[in-house]
Amino acid sequence: MRVLDVIQKKRDGQELSTGEIHAVIERYTRGEIPDYQMSALLMAIYFQGMSPAETRALIQAMMHSGQVVDLSSIPGTKVDKHSTGGVGDKVSLVLAPLVASVGVPVPMISGRGLGHTGGTLDKLESIPGFRTQLSLSEYRDITAKIGVAMIGQTPELTPADRKLYALRDVTGTVESIPLITASILSKKLAAGPDAIVFDVKVGKAAFMKTMDDAQTLAQNLVNISAEMGRGAVALLTNMNQPLGYAIGNALEVEESIDALAGKGPADLMEIVYALSAEMLWLAKRVETLEEGITVLQQHIADGKALAKFEELIQIQGGDPGVITDRSRLPQATHLYEIKSPQTGWIASMDPLLMGQVACELGAGRATIEDVIDPAVGLSVPVKVGDAVDTGQLLIRVYATDPQKGERAIHRLQTAIEISDTPTTPLSGIYDRLLPGIK
Amino acid sequence: MRVLDVIQKKRDGQELSTGEIHAVIERYTRGEIPDYQMSALLMAIYFQGMSPAETRALIQAMMHSGQVVDLSSIPGTKVDKHSTGGVGDKVSLVLAPLVASVGVPVPMISGRGLGHTGGTLDKLESIPGFRTQLSLSEYRDITAKIGVAMIGQTPELTPADRKLYALRDVTGTVESIPLITASILSKKLAAGPDAIVFDVKVGKAAFMKTMDDAQTLAQNLVNISAEMGRGAVALLTNMNQPLGYAIGNALEVEESIDALAGKGPADLMEIVYALSAEMLWLAKRVETLEEGITVLQQHIADGKALAKFEELIQIQGGDPGVITDRSRLPQATHLYEIKSPQTGWIASMDPLLMGQVACELGAGRATIEDVIDPAVGLSVPVKVGDAVDTGQLLIRVYATDPQKGERAIHRLQTAIEISDTPTTPLSGIYDRLLPGIK
Secondary structure (H helix, E strand, O other): OOHHHHHHHHHOOOOOOHHHHHHHHHHHHOOOOOHHHHHHHHHHHHHHOOOHHHHHHHHHHHHOOOEOOOOOOOOOOOEEEEEOOOOOOOHHHHHHHHHHHOOOOEEEEEOOOEOOEOOHHHHHOOOOOOOOOOOHHHHHHHHHHHOEEEEEOOOOEOHHHHHHHHHHHHHOOOOOHHHHHHHHHHHHHHOOOOEEEEEEEEOOOOOEOOHHHHHHHHHHHHHHHHHOOOEEEEEEEEOOOOOOOEEOHHHHHHHHHHHHOOOOOHHHHHHHHHHHHHHHHHOOOOOOHHHHHHHHHHHHHOOHHHHHHHHHHHHOOOOHHHHOOHHHOOOOOEEEEEEOOOOEEEEEEOHHHHHHHHHHHHHOOOOOOOOOOOOOEEEOOOOOOOEEOOOOEEEEEEEOOHHHHHHHHHHHHHOEEEEOOOOOOOOOEEEEEOOOOO | OOHHHHHHHHHOOOOOOHHHHHHHHHHHHOOOOOHHHHHHHHHHHHHHOOOHHHHHHHHHHHHOOOOOOOOOOOOOOOEEEEEOOOOOOOHHHHHHHHHHHOOOOEEEEEOOOEOOEOOHHHHHHOOOOOOOOOOHHHHHHHHHHHOEEEEEOOOOOOHHHHHHHHHHHHHOOOOOHHHHHHHHHHHHHHOOOOEEEEEEEEOOOOOEOOHHHHHHHHHHHHHHHHHOOOEEEEEEEEOOOOOOOEEOHHHHHHHHHHHHOOOOOHHHHHHHHHHHHHHHHHOOOOOOHHHHHHHHHHHHHOOHHHHHHHHHHHHOOOOHHHHOOHHHOOOOOEEEEEEOOOOEEEEEEOHHHHHHHHHHHHHOOOOOOOOOOOOOEEEOOOOOOOEEOOOOEEEEEEEOOHHHHHHHHHHHHHOEEEEOOOOOOOOOEEEEEOOOOO
16 A cells, blocks of 8 residues: 555545555554655545545544553443533533442543643642543553543553644644544543543534534544444533633632532533433433433532542542642632623623633643643633623633733633623533434 | 644635745745645645635745746847656757757756656766756856757755655645646746746646646646746647657657657657747747748758757767767667557557556656666557558567566557547647636
């Protein structure tokens, strides 16, 4: 096989064979295909797409480019959750201990934030001492012992995805549904779960801007997961405002603790309960989603979910004292506020801008080398549809550098639009997709 | 400017600015943009195309990536000819001395063969001693002195094109009309001519397989040349059979000498006269093409054209004795023949196969590192439409390695199709394009 022939075949709209895809991925992972040929192939895939068979072959090839974790020694149906990323998306921090507290194992391998979206690992690491860079055997052991582990990518897992993602990031080939599907599923499947719930976010601050794209991606994800023998459900959820109030690492840990203690913002809890109930349903722990939500609410009410989070923090080396003493989390030194200039109703928000401003404050990374400031971020304690009074708090900025804080306030002046007439709250969940429906 | 933004802009079908294109080419030439980003951009250009303004900017940027030759000290209108390449295309060897013999300077910077097409430099170098790797000042001096010079690319000329072409060759991004246009014109314009005649070949063994593509490319070439202040004409010519009889380097030099001596095959002479007349017309040496052809025929008849070729060989270090003594050219050691198995008419030929077989015999390169065998090749002394008798010679194979010769004979069995009923000769010239007609 000549790589040039594969590039030209894809460029000309012909279907690549499973053998060709495996050969390309294996040779690229071994460094035998130069980046300049791979980026040309990726751009050709961007334009020509991939058939379901090609996408499956790509996932298999990427998944098997490294170790595939075997979790079969752990009893029960292991269920993971994947989000395509949004602003204020701390769902994993609440959902993982919550679902585990019900007895369904949640082995979770998460990512870091880049650009305006945050990353679960960065949030967890704002808890003093919390270790996310564990080995795959620690990951398996911790899941076996307490029913939940939350770790970062390890070098043994899907090296092809790591190499490909870095290349796509600098060659304008990120926004391709088959490539996104392959990146997500190769990583998730290599981590060993029996079932996966997908949270595909749609809207201004989401990776998928249109419902059509989101639906295509979500259907791809559940169909291929099912074809590979995994249970799968996808929810399409709204990313036209931040999820919950907090944006920023330590701030989101605080809000997650609130959520596990039964005091989470309603929009966050709606998504947490919906995704968690899908996980219980996929694990056959409950027969209906309604039953699932009832069980989950009980586990929050009686403190079991929060206790599981405490157990997780402890076993991964973090300071469980943060649960009762928030001052143990990194604290911002300079606070700024934007208040409502009028009476009215929240008409719209710009969560992309909010995410970018949080990133500029130090909560995220513009490039992979940037260092996170865990203390900084925003609190936005209003939602579209809310009535507001003159002088009511709209945004609080948490900064450690006053210059950045001032700049954030300046940038956020247009982030919230207020109407003189009542507005409609945004729905949290647009759609639910099961495998097989085309 | 971030390269990634430029890639995404082009990928999304937006027009790049002149500044962006210049910055990309300058930085790529200096090695500041990695090949993997450039190949992604090239593939995006393959799919999205380029506007005339973008193409012009690309040509200017590539042209000025190195030295631009100033030939203004040489009196008269300097005219060059460019062919998109074909099988048996020895037109430059005949046309350059012929046009120069009429007093129109022909400064010509040519290329080498790759794949099934031959290269003018390789043909010239089959003349013992002939030097093509001259400096730009030798190129200028020789043109000033005898009115014609035929040299190879030098490192100072369009380094951007050299880098880009090597990358396109291995990333499936060769077949893009704006990129082809830019590659041709940046090189041609940097070499300093005042006017250019383009021979855009169409057909089985041409780079452009369809009339539509050829027309688009040809119109691009003449329009942009004119916009850049150069006279320009393009002819679309037939590449569904070899041009002339000879394929292979020394064989084509022999046929070129025949042509300059008034004994060239009719199909070759038709193209030579047509292109040469356009050059005289662009240089305002004649008022009509008919007048041009008359002048050219005289210069062949009275030996001036052949004398100019002798002068050229001499000044570039070659052995002018080859003109009268063909045995001074490299000679094949093993000859093979294919004869007509029947009486009939030549219905079609496969010039691509013939070019590939000549290449396999050693007349061309499969990769840039291959060494040419100047002696080998084919002679195909029939044309589509010709009547043939049983036993009449169709193809003679000139080999230096008997194994390769046997293999060539075997491969060529299907190269010529004979019909029981009369067939129509192919027209040599399909169309003539002037600037401005869209």
